[in-house]
Amino acid sequence: MEFSLKLAFSVVAIVLTLVTFIPYIRAILSGAIKPHVFTWIIWGITTVIVFFAQLEAEGGMGAWPIGVSGVITCFIALLAFLKRADISISKVDWLFFLAALASLPIWFLTSDPLWAVVALTGVDLLGFGPTIRKAYHFPHDENVSFFVFFVARNSFAILALEHYSVTTVLFPAAIIGACLVLVLMINTRRRLVWA
Template sequence: MTIKEVLSAIAIALTLAAFLPYIRDIVQEKIQPHVFSWVIWGSTTCVVFGAQLQSGGGAGAWAIGVSGTITILIAVLAYIKRADIAITKTDWCFFTAAMSSIPLWYFTSDPMWAVIVLTAVDLLGFGPTIRKAYAAPNSESLAFFGLFAVRNSIVVMALERYSVATVLFPAAITAACLMLMLLIVYRRRVLEADT
């Protein structure tokens, strides 16, 4: 195995380490993920996986593919468990923007533009979760987003080719996860101080 494949295996292991407790917490109704955030994230992650492969991301893209598949499954599970299924007009805008990246990629024949659009949409997909985490910070898992920040950092190191199309998505998601974690910690402290 090459070092890139080892890093990819570590990133996949971290993906599973993050998702399995998150799925367990959904089933046990300890957390209530926003369904549409997960639909958006799953859709964008799967398309980014394809774009990364086309752009030569190689082993570094594997964890993104695993993540996209599990993310779609979480969206389905969140819907079945009736977690946070409130869908606003803004949520539909995020979803429409995510889906618009596919024809953009097709017509430009350049995965970079799809990744740019998808990264922006994926970051906007954090919107419903940020809104929910602000109001109910205990409804989200710090460990989950922490593991994803680490995982995406390793994904960048595992990439076999570095370009906007391969690096932008995992780097931006790392930053978004860290910012969401800061919000959750801050809001938990504020709510604890108020009680």
């Protein structure tokens, strides 16, 4: 019984991932959304590595939505670059990017999925930096529902986990928090910009 429930949560999380990303990709292709390329590169790298770390920590089918998301996130990074969506890079963006790259060797040095997930969650949260900076100045360039869907997707991914530990829960829980902060900031900035 529990297996089928976990499988259902994983399927819902994967469906939410697809439902979220497909319109976002269409919006990129049409030019309506201009994602920040550094953010998506950072998110793609970290999400794929966290997927493997969750598998190693026995996250099971709860890790599948993270893996699907990682592949699609890497594709969005490529699209952001090819479409020249937002390739403006400030000194602060370089700091976020370099901090992300500096954190990645922890995975190789420790060979411990917990420390890899802790480091990569921090890196992924740093990846929000360029998007937060951009969304603060251009709040209409981001799709709020995209980040709301990610709150729901990560909630279902947590419910689908076969084993609960800091290693398996930290990443999706942190992304829930970051997405909620981003949504609140975008909505606040939109009201202020229109005022």
